[in-house]
Amino acid sequence: MDNIIKVTVIDRVGIAHELEAPTDMSMNMMEVCKSYELPVEGTCGGMAMCASCHMYIESDTVLPPKSNDEEDMLDEAFFVDDEKSRLGCQLHITPELDNLVVKLAPVGE
């Protein structure tokens, strides 16, 4: 289908969800997860200010570099893996993300 990519989200109990995400709706990975009712809070609404959409990149997809805001937030977040950690809200759904595989990071207290 046009303007649709496939992404895989592995939830916190290890189940892989294959999702379809539109590239023409200005969505990001946090929002895609929420739209499928996966357990992603997105507390701050997508401003890279809460890390509740923290996820690990499990595929070799080439992603845009982290912004300063995202780096700052990941600096204060927990369960961070410097190689794999990203904030879902900062990963905009573009054709380049087709076949992306991510795993949701654990949530703290």
Add this chain to the structure above:
Amino acid sequence: MIETDILIIGAGPTGLFTVFEAGLLKLKCHLIDSLPQAGGQCSEIYPKKPIYDIPAYPDILAGELTDKLMEQIAPFKPGFTLGESAVTVDKHEDGSFIVTTNRGTKHKAPIVAIAGGLGVFEPRKPPVENLSNFEDKGVEYIIKDPEFYRGKDVVISGGGDSALDWAYFLANGVANKVSLVHRRNSFRGHLDSVQKVMDMADNGKLNLITEAEVVGVKGEDNLKELVIKHKTQGEILVTTDHWIPLFGLSPKLGPIADWGLNISKNSIEVDTFDYSTNIEGMYAIGDVNTYPGKLKLILCGFHEATLMVQSAFARIHPDKKNVLKYTTVNGVSGF
């Protein structure tokens, strides 16, 4: 005891606009907020960010929206209890609610409107086992009085400005020994804050442990030791009197969750007829509520507040007639 008609919990945009709509019906309001200033997320999290979906404002900064709401409600002289969070609710014998804050301030009102947004902002706690056993027994998430640490051994965790600034302050002749633990080997705080801490570490006045995380807490009644995991050196034990993890704030629904309200997915269930909750006389408006079709938008919060005060009026004055009036016709007459 503070007495009012509508006690609003949360002074974000929805809570503030409630004062205006209530004022048009001659109802007085008082607001409680855990933050030291009004505006909620708009002033605390993103005051300099633009909002584009406030009708008639092509764009407005969140801080500016707060200022304008404060100006708009000024004629109705709302009361504020700021820097305190609502903790308990009791019923007075006359049917009113008594809401008490964490500092013991009591408020009495026949109507409570919860406009709590995401909840109360609390320090983020690192995921360390048994951490809660040592809270206030050596583990503190906020530095209330630096003198408390005089002559003590202190470990601070975090890489932001508050961790850097407090490490510098406490290492400067207050604490006996200060260690700063950070997961990375670089800091993202302000350059001069970073430089000051680096200089202190070079002079041996501060123990810098980077590429490391506190992974365990040990002690009997009080905290005695921290297990610190270093990226390459493995686990090390550090003896300390205090550990202060400084990882910023995150919102929690907080004590309101225990008030007997119907809650689903961290939000309060309401009837969309008047945004009433399952507790008579208690309403929930704005981001804190949920109902089929709910959208967490400021403009929806304004709408909810407007309908809610009509219902609140009928509850407070069951025998009084009330009809919708237009501000353009009648103007706005304050108290």
